[in-house]
Amino acid sequence: MAGVASVIDGAAHTVDAFQPTGTPIGPAADVPEPATLLLVGSAVIGMGVTVRRRSQR
16 A cells, blocks of 8 residues: 655655555644634734833833
């Protein structure tokens, strides 16, 4: 069960990562929810605005 990857030039190359005996690349990373990213991003922007306003006084 060898894996085949197609590259830009159209040639087929055997890729070890697609084989059952291939080297594991580790577990998949957790992806944060979009709402979490929105909240964290808003907090960072808010802190930046606060610091900027205080430094202008």
